[in-house]
Amino acid sequence: ETGVTQSPTHLIKTRGQQVTLRCSSQSGHNTVSWYQQALGQGPQFIFQYYREEENGRGNFPPRFSGLQFPNYSSELNVNALELDDSALYLCASSSADNYGYTFGSGTRLTVV
Amino acid sequence: GQSLEQPSEVTAVEGAIVQINCTYQTSGFYGLSWYQQHDGGAPTFLSYNALDGLEETGRFSSFLSRSDSYGYLLLQELQMKDSASYFCAVYSSASKIIFGSGTRLSIRP
Numbered sequence: 757e758t759g760v761t762q763s764p765t766h767l768i769k770t771r772g773q774q775v776t777l778r779c780s781s782q783s784g785h786n787t788v789s790w791y792q793q794a795l796g797q798g799p800q801f802i803f804q805y806y807r808e809e810e811n812g813r814g815n816f817p818p819r820f821s822g823l824q825f826p827n828y829s830s831e832l833n834v835n836a837l838e839l840d841d842s843a844l845y846l847c848a849s850s851s852a853d854n855y856g857y858t859f860g861s862g863t864r865l866t867v868v
Numbered sequence: 869g870q871s872l873e874q875p876s877e878v879t880a881v882e883g884a885i886v887q888i889n890c891t892y893q894t895s896g897f898y899g900l901s902w903y904q905q906h907d908g909g910a911p912t913f914l915s916y917n918a919l920d921g922l923e924e925t926g927r928f929s930s931f932l933s934r935s936d937s938y939g940y941l942l943l944q945e946l947q948m949k950d951s952a953s954y955f956c957a958v959y960s961s962a963s964k965i966i967f968g969s970g971t972r973l974s975i976r977p
């Protein structure tokens with residue numbers, strides 16, 4: 757069974773640009789969540805998707821958006837990048853009957 | 869507001885026992901989880917408590933008291949590989965998880 761894979765692993769963008777991060781869920785998982793983790797902090801919940809619908813959202817502005825595809829893979833899109841968006845972005849997947857989330861290794865985004 | 873409090877750092881000796889506490893204040897509560905994260909790595913699920921009491925999984929145990937909005941992670945027979953950050957996380961709804969800021973556990977030989 758494969759785990760959660762994220763791409764790219766590292767990314768450098770300029771302020772004002774847009775970025776798309778990708779995530780492939782673990783086999784058998786139909787729920788995917790995205791988190792932002794600043795250095796030395798805990799992951800901050802961005803949003804969650806279940807069966808291609810957003811079913812939970814944290815305190816992030818609308819310029820953070822996402823998609824979940826029929827194969828349960830997912831994208832996180834961030835528009836109008838700001839310097840404070842620099843962080844590790846983590847994707848996590850789970851199944852409906854399992855409270856444990858499997859995390860990917862993350863995408864390290866640097867905004868300059 | 870919603871908040872989780874846990875110590876920022878804990879130091880322990882190899883072979884000993886350590887307890888990491890977590891208190892929470894959230895608008896909803898479904899359960900409490902613990903995750904381990906090594907430097908540069910992904911968070912790894914350790915445990916989940918929905919009901920009061922102690923859950924044991926090998927060297928790790930997790931406890932929850934819903935009436936006290938409190939839980940802890942207990943690590944026994946500490947090994948050097950247990951050096952990592954540990955996060956408590958509250959499921960405030962069926963689709964939203966709030967993480968604490970993490971406890972950095974350092975283990976001395």
